[in-house]
Amino acid sequence: MLTAFFGDMDDVVYNTAAYFKYNLQPDWLEDPFVQQMILGVDHSRVLGNGAIDSPVLGVIAPVSLSGGVKALILIDRVPDRVFNASNCGDNCAKWLLRIGARQDVTINLRHIMDFGDEPFELLVANTGELVTSMDELVPIAGRYV
Amino acid sequence: MRGRHELRVESAHLRYDMTFLRNITVIQGDSATGKTTLVDMIREYQLNGSDTGISLVCDLPCRVLEGSTWEEQLSYIKDSIVFVDEGNRFVSSVDFARAVRSSSNYFVIVTREALDNLPYSVTEVYGIRSSGRYGRLEPVYHQMYRIYGDEVLRNGGDGLLITEDSNAGYDFFSAATSGADITCISAGGAGKIFALLQKLGTNVDATVVADGAAFGSQMGRIHQLMQRRSGIRLYLPESFEWIILASGILDDKEVRDILERPHDFIDSREFFSWERYFTSLLVNKTDGTWMQYSKTRLNPVYLQGATKSRILSILPPTVREALDAGC
Structure with missing residues (x-):
């Protein structure tokens, strides 16, 4: 289940790029789901040995991935920490939902992310309410961000 | 600082062309559009200059502000364009807002957060759009686009007129709709508009008039609400005072020149937004005249026949029609 706390939050990893830089584990990039997220958001392919082929930047190191996909990887691979998911654009929303379908994770959102028109499940930690659409989410999240 | 400032940053594979018109610009949008790469290139150029192979063309120095020592860094930066990437917690702080207020710099902030302490314009919230592809001879080309366009002036919203403020702007619209079917109410501040629209329910039928020059922080959640409630129309002039100035009732050449190129006249050190x-311009231009303007209470002269009509003529057709329909 994906749980989101909206607004300012204590004990959250705010600067996800810095955390990623110093905590990246080599085996993370070997995970097929992580590779799918990198392809889905950055349109980049993991070549192996930590090298990634980006359509814009050429062959890059993992630290040069987009801020959004770095945050997604942390949320998926370090589920016991809460990360600032406002470093993710709306094109990361479906991946957050997929992470939430695989495991229980909590994220911190400081803006209203657009999770799209399809039904989804998101637990709003501020109120304890389970929302299944943007129609339900916007009025609640808008109180906090 | 004042003026329009253009920036071109270019490497072997990437090129960014950007224009900055105000003291605060916010960049947001999808991931992987090149926001952080832009800031990285500026930081590299700042540290190592032309050794990087990066070309940076701008009439002002470009700097990157980051980390817990931001106040110390900023104390040495003057008359520059200052970039702040996402991941810098200080951007939402009161201390940062205070520093921006008295600064001679323009600030370009990458964030999706609503920066409630900063009065940034809804027109200065941008995304980055790219074209081209790595490996071709031409660099991937990045340009800014406005996140929020004119689609907010849609149809619907004829039942209620909500003004952001409770002062002269409210006085004007309240009088303009007096005796009409459309009711005018004040939200009591930009930060209260979302809650008011919520309170009005899913069948809300309202036109909101707010100061676009400082509405940037509210726009994210209002925009999301508008996606889901068709009965909300949003009109965001710079401010109510801008409407009066733009109506031409002062018949003043300097005012016309200013409205054509406000960025060349408005010094960010004197005016936060x-x-x-x-407001200051209108107060000064009417001081001691029969049109003397006060923000706290509207001079009744602005509600008289031809004057009122000229002010109303500045409103977009959809908003004017809502008022006309009401009247």
């Missing part, structure tokens, strides 16, 4: 400048 354009809205405050337009």
Whole structure:
């Protein structure tokens, strides 16, 4: 289940790029789901040995991935920490939902992310309410961000 | 600082062309559009200059502000364009807002958060759009686009007129709709508009008039609400005072010149936002005259026949029609 706390939050990893830089584990990039997220958001392919082929930047190191996909990887691979998911654009929303379908994770959102028109499940930690659409989410999240 | 400043940053594979018109610009949008890469290139150029192979063309120095020592860094930066990437917690702080207020710099902030302490314009919230592809001879080309366009002036919203403020702007619209079917109420501040629209329910039928010059922080959640409630129309002039100035009732050449190129006249050190400048301009231009303007209470002269009509003529057709329909 994906749980989101909206607004300012204590004990959250705010600067996800810095955390990623110093905590990246080599085996993370070997995970097929992580590779799918990198392809889905950055349109980049993991070549192996930590090298990634980006359509814009050429062959890059993992630290040069987009801020959004770095945050997604942390949320998926370090589920016991809460990360600032406002470093993710709306094109990361479906991946957050997929992470939430695989495991229980909590994220911190400081803006209203657009999770799209399809039904989804998101637990709003501020109120304890389970929302299944943007129609339900916007009025609640808008109180906090 | 004042003026329009253009920036071109270019490497072997990437090129960014950007224009900055106000003291605060916010960049947001999808991931992987090149926001952080832009800031990285500016930081590299700042540290190592032309050794990087990066070309940076701008009439002002470009700097990157980051980390817990931001105040110390900023104390040495003057008359520059200052970039702040996402991941810098200080951007939402009161201390940062205070520093921006008295600064001679323009700030370009990458964030999706609503920066409630900063009065940034809804027109200065941008995304980055790219074209081209790595490996071709031409670099991937990045340009800014406005996140929020004119689609907010849609049809619907004829039942209620909500003004952001409770002062002169409210006085005007309240009088303009007096005796009509459309009711005018004040939200009591930009930060209260979302809650008011919520309170009005899913069948809300309202036109909101707010100061666009300082509405940037509210726009994210209001925009999301508008996606889901068709009965909300949003009109965001720079400010109510801008409407009066733009109506031409002062018949003043200097005012016309200013409205054509506000960025060349408004000094960010004196005015935190354009809205405050337009208030000051209107107060000064009418001082001691029969049209003397006060923000706290509207001079009744602005409600008289031809004057009122000229002010109303500035409103977009959809908003004017809502008022006309009401009247």
